[in-house]
Amino acid sequence: MTDRIVRAAIDIAASPEDVFQALTDPRELAAWLGDVDDYAASAWTPDAAAGAPWSAPAIAPDGAPGLVRGEFLVVDSPRRLVSTWHASWDHYERTIVRYELEPIRVDGAEGTRVTVFHTAPAACAQHASQFGTKRDSWTLMLARLARLMTERLTV
Amino acid sequence: MYQITPMPLRDVAQWAQSYELFWHGGLARLKTHVEKGARTRAREKKSS
Numbered sequence: 676m677t678d679r680i681v682r683a684a685i686d687i688a689a690s691p692e693d694v695f696q697a698l699t700d701p702r703e704l705a706a707w708l709g710d711v712d713d714y715a716a717s718a719w720t721p722d723a724a725a726g727a728p729w730s731a732p733a734i735a736p737d738g739a740p741g742l743v744r745g746e747f748l749v750v751d752s753p754r755r756l757v758s759t760w761h762a763s764w765d766h767y768e769r770t771i772v773r774y775e776l777e778p779i780r781v782d783g784a785e786g787t788r789v790t791v792f793h794t795a796p797a798a799c800a801q802h803a804s805q806f807g808t809k810r811d812s813w814t815l816m817l818a819r820l821a822r823l824m825t826e827r828l829t830v
Numbered sequence: 831m832y833q834i835t836p837m838p839l840r841d842v843a844q845w846a847q848s849y850e851l852f853w854h855g856g857l858a859r860l861k862t863h864v865e866k867g868a869r870t871r872a873r874e875k876k877s878s
Contacts (some may be wrong), residue, residue, distance in 0.1 A: 679842055679845065679846060681846050681849040681850050681853060683850065683853035683854055683857055684857070685857040685858065685860070685861050686861075687860070687861045687864050687865060688865050688868065689864045689865055689867070689868035690868070693864055693867065693868055694860070694864050697860060697863060697864050697867075698860075703863070706863050707856065707859040707860045707862070707863040707864075708856060708859070734855070734856075735852075736848035736849065736851050736852040737848075765845075789857060789860070791853055791857065793849050793853065795842075795845060
C-alpha cells in the first residue's frame with residue numbers, strides 16, 4: 676500500500692531564498708504557522724541543518740491553537756526541505772513534510788512556486804496492518820463458508 | 831450476518847481532508863508573511 680500524501684502549492688512574489696528562510700527559521704515558522712503578526716525580521720537565526728529540531732505554535736485544521744515540532748531531515752537551500760512533522764492535534768504522530776521550491780516569475784518579478792507534500796507513512800502502515808488483519812479474517816471466514824457449503828451439499 | 835467496519839478508510843480520508851485545509855491556509859499565510867518581508871526589504875533598500 677502506498678503512503679497517504681496531501682499536496683498543496685502556491686506562487687509567492689519573493690525569492691526562493693526568502694521563502695526557504697521562512698520555512699526553516701523557528702521564529703518565522705511561528706509567524707506564519709501560528710499567524711503571529713508581531714514577528715520582527717531582524718530576529719532571524721542561523722540556517723537550519725539536517726538533524727536540527729524545531730518547534731512552533733500553529734493553528735490546527737479546526738482553527739484552534741496547537742503546537743508542531745519536528746526535525747529537519749534534508750536541508751537543501753533554497754530548493755528542497757524535508758522534515759518530520761509531529762502535531763499536537765495528531766497526538767504528535769510522526770509524519771513527513773517535504774517542501775519543493777521552484778524559481779518562477781510572478782508579475783514579471785522574481786518569485787517562487789512552493790509545493791508541499793505531507794506524507795503519513797505511519798498512519799498508512801497502521802491502516803495497512805488493519806486491512807491485512809481484516810483481509811485475513813475474511814479469507815478464513817470464506818474458507819469456513821466454503822467448507823460449510825461443501826459439507827451441506829455432501830450430506 | 832457480517833459487518834464491515836469502515837473506520838480505517840474514514841480515518842485516512844479525514845486526515846487528508848484536514849491537512850488539505852491546513853496547508854491551504856498555511857501556504858496562504860506563508861505567502862502573506864514572505865511577501866510582506868520582501869516588500870519591507872525592497873523599501874529599505876530603496877531608501878538607503
